[in-house]
Amino acid sequence: MSIADNIKNLKIETGAGVTLLAVSKTKPAADLQQAYDAGQRLFGENTVQEMVEKYEQLPKDIQWHLIGHLQTNKVKYIAAFVTMIQSVDSLKLLHEINKHAEKAGRVIDCLLQIYIADEETKFGLGFDEAIELLRSEEFAMFKNIRIRGLMGIATNTDNQKQIKEEYYELKTFFDGVKQSYFRKVDSFDTLSMGMSADYKLAIEQGSNMIRVGSTIFGNRIIKHWKNN
Numbered sequence: 212m213s214i215a216d217n218i219k220n221l222k223i224e225t226g227a228g229v230t231l232l233a234v235s236k237t238k239p240a241a242d243l244q245q246a247y248d249a250g251q252r253l254f255g256e257n258t259v260q261e262m263v264e265k266y267e268q269l270p271k272d273i274q275w276h277l278i279g280h281l282q283t284n285k286v287k288y289i290a291a292f293v294t295m296i297q298s299v300d301s302l303k304l305l306h307e308i309n310k311h312a313e314k315a316g317r318v319i320d321c322l323l324q325i326y327i328a329d330e331e332t333k334f335g336l337g338f339d340e341a342i343e344l345l346r347s348e349e350f351a352m353f354k355n356i357r358i359r360g361l362m363g364i365a366t367n368t369d370n371q372k373q374i375k376e377e378y379y380e381l382k383t384f385f386d387g388v389k390q391s392y393f394r395k396v397d398s399f400d401t402l403s404m405g406m407s408a409d410y411k412l413a414i415e416q417g418s419n420m421i422r423v424g425s426t427i428f429g430n431r432i433i434k435h436w437k438n439n
C-alpha cells in the first residue's frame with residue numbers, strides 16, 4: 212500500500228480523538244512529501260540534523276516534533292521553527308529551550324519524556340524526577356516554554372501485558388500531574404504514547420497522540436543506534 216493509503220487507514224482506525232504524528236526519521240524528503248500530499252502535517256524526527264535538513268526542503272506549514280534525545284548544545288538549531296519537543300528529560304534542557312525560544316521570540320511546546328520502559332538504553336525522567344522538576348523554582352520562571360503533556364516509550368517486547376501496564380502507569384501519572392500541577396491549564400492536554408507495534412494498546416490505555424513510523428513509511432533500513 213502507498214504512504215497515502217497507510218495514513219488514511221490509520222486515521223480511520225484511530226478516530227478523531229487521537230493525533231497522528233508521522234515519524235519520518237531516516238526516510239527521504241520525497242516520502243514525507245507523499246505524506247504531506249495526503250494531508251499529513253505533523254512529522255516527527257529523532258535527530259536535529261535530519262529535522263533541519265528536511266525543514267529546509269519541505270513546505271513551511273509542516274509541524275515538526277522532535278522525539279529523540281536532544282543535546283543542550285543543539286537546541287539553537289531548531290528553536291526558530293520546531294513545533295514541539297517531546298523528549299524533554301532534564302531541567303537543564305528546559306532551561307536551554309527556554310533561552311533559545313526567548314531569543315527567537317517564541318513559546319515552544321514541550322512534553323516531558325517519562326521513563327517507563329524496562330530498558331536502560333532509553334532516556335526519560337523517572338516519576339519522582341518529573342515531579343521534582345515541576346516543583347522547582349527554576350521551572351516556575353520559564354516564560355518561553357509551555358508544557359503540553361507527557362511522552363513515553365514502552366519496552367521493546369512482545370509481552371503485551373507488560374506494555375499495557377507501562378502505558379497504564381503513564382496514563383495514571385499523567386492524570387495525577389494534570390490534577391496537581393495543571394488543573395486549570397487547558398493546554399496540558401497531550402499524552403504521547405504508542406508506536407507502530409503497540410499504538411492500539413496505547414490508545415486503549417488513554418493515549419491521544421501516537422508516533423507512527425514504519426506502519427506509514429515501511430521498515431527503516433538504517434537502524435539508528437539510539438532511540439531506535
Ligand SMILES: *Cc1c(COP(=O)(O)O)cnc(C)c1O
Nearest residue numbers: 234278406407422423424425438
Ligand atoms: C522511531 C520512533 C517511533 C516510531 O517507531 P515505529 O515503530 O517505526 O512506528 C516512535 N517514537 C519514537 C520516540 C521513535 O524514536
